[in-house]
Amino acid sequence: MPVLLLLLGCTSRAPDAVLAYLRGADGYTIAPRPLPALVDPGTMSGTLGDVRHGGRLVGSDGEERYTGGRGLTVRYGLDERVAVPADQDGLLLFSFYAHLSDARDALAAQGVDLSPMFPVAIAWNPAVSPLLEVSPADNAAYAIGANLFLLLADGDDRDVPLLANAGVVSHELGHALFHLRMAGDPLAQAIVTDPASRAGMWQASLHEGFADALAALLLDDPRFLDASVTMPARDLDGTAILTEALLPDPDTLADSLLPIYDPYALGTVFASLVWDLRVATDDPEGTLALLLAAVDAWAPAEDADFDGERFLDALHTAAIDVGQQEIVCDAIAVRMDGLLGVEGCR
Numbered sequence: 407m408p409v410l411l412l413l414l415g416c417t418s419r420a421p422d423a424v425l426a427y428l429r430g431a432d433g434y435t436i437a438p439r440p441l442p443a444l445v446d447p448g449t450m451s452g453t454l455g456d457v458r459h460g461g462r463l464v465g466s467d468g469e470e471r472y473t474g475g476r477g478l479t480v481r482y483g484l485d486e487r488v489a490v491p492a493d494q495d496g497l498l499l500f501s502f503y504a505h506l507s508d509a510r511d512a513l514a515a516q517g518v519d520l521s522p523m524f525p526v527a528i529a530w531n532p533a534v535s536p537l538l539e540v541s542p543a544d545n546a547a548y549a550i551g552a553n554l555f556l557l558l559a560d561g562d563d564r565d566v567p568l569l570a571n572a573g574v575v576s577h578e579l580g581h582a583l584f585h586l587r588m589a590g591d592p593l594a595q596a597i598v599t600d601p602a603s604r605a606g607m608w609q610a611s612l613h614e615g616f617a618d619a620l621a622a623l624l625l626d627d628p629r630f631l632d633a634s635v636t637m638p639a640r641d642l643d644g645t646a647i648l649t650e651a652l653l654p655d656p657d658t659l660a661d662s663l664l665p666i667y668d669p670y671a672l673g674t675v676f677a678s679l680v681w682d683l684r685v686a687t688d689d690p691e692g693t694l695a696l697l698l699a700a701v702d703a704w705a706p707a708e709d710a711d712f713d714g715e716r717f718l719d720a721l722h723t724a725a726i727d728v729g730q731q732e733i734v735c736d737a738i739a740v741r742m743d744g745l746l747g748v749e750g751c752r
């Protein structure tokens with residue numbers, strides 16, 4: 407055993423690969439993979455950003471900043487130049503970093519520039535204010551305006567922990583991308599600062615919808631959560647259809663015991679609409695290009711612009727030809743059930 411201890415303590419030569427959760431055609435495996443973006447696995451520092459341990463978000467009302475935190479130490483051994491983490495936390499951190507690297511590279515290959523957000527702040531097990539809309543079940547979150555990924559250890563004994571799910575990581579990156587395309591600056595505060603307003607509810611749901619759509623398109627999987635948790639209500643190839651009750655209404659919040667808006671159901675309707683476009687066109691990359699063109703054209707600058715119908719209008723306008731416009735109109739007709747519509751489709 408002394409040899410093993412030596413290996414764990416002495417890792418001056420950079421490894422060629424790390425052990426991480428890999429997503430393959432038949433699901434996830436734990437296997438070695440190259441990860442050049444992670445320059446030093448022992449401190450989790452690299453070109454995407456350095457992971458800090460602890461720390462907390464300070465400030466409020468969209469002006470949060472990450473502060474504190476200390477350097478992280480990840481114990482690992484070298485097995486034929488593969489960094490093998492000594493514990494589950496290390497495996498989760500390697501996996502998160504690997505999925506983030508893959509998602510960034512996949513977007514770069516499609517001409518999507520995320521460079522303004524990197525290096526990004528990454529916090530492992532930070533103190534999370536109860537006022538921040540991060541539930542302990544989220545495990546991974548992106549704090550808008552702080553340009554920060556929050557990573558929390560997975561309490562549940564899942565086959566694929568949420569942090570190790572490439573779709574979950576892509577979803578969180580989706581929040582960063584959506585914000586960047588709208589605000590132009592990863593450190594700008596959210597466009598709508600009152601989460602309990604109609605525009606704030608739309609903002610939250612369109613954020614979730616965009617993040618789910620991005621993850622599904624990058625992985626070409628409308629049920630990317632399934633590997634970790636079965637949530638049929640979040641399936642993008644399911645029956646998510648708009649209803650009156652889903653339309654944002656601040657009065658419903660005022661009447662509720664816990665005045666926190668749940669953005670996911672409405673978000674899934676929008677993400678499913680985007681998935682319908684991918685199915686109809688059989689073109690995930692073209693669908694992502696259309697989605698981003700719509701976001702850019704819409705680019706809400708003020709609260710009143712943050713509205714699902716305006717977004718649908720931008721989606722229709724961004725369609726590259728009449729054929730794509732018809733596909734957009736068909737998807738709107740199915741998913742919005744007559745409650746939201748676009749002038750050009752009638």
Ligand SMILES: [Zn+2]
Pocket residue numbers: 577578581613614617
């Ligand atoms: Zn989200």
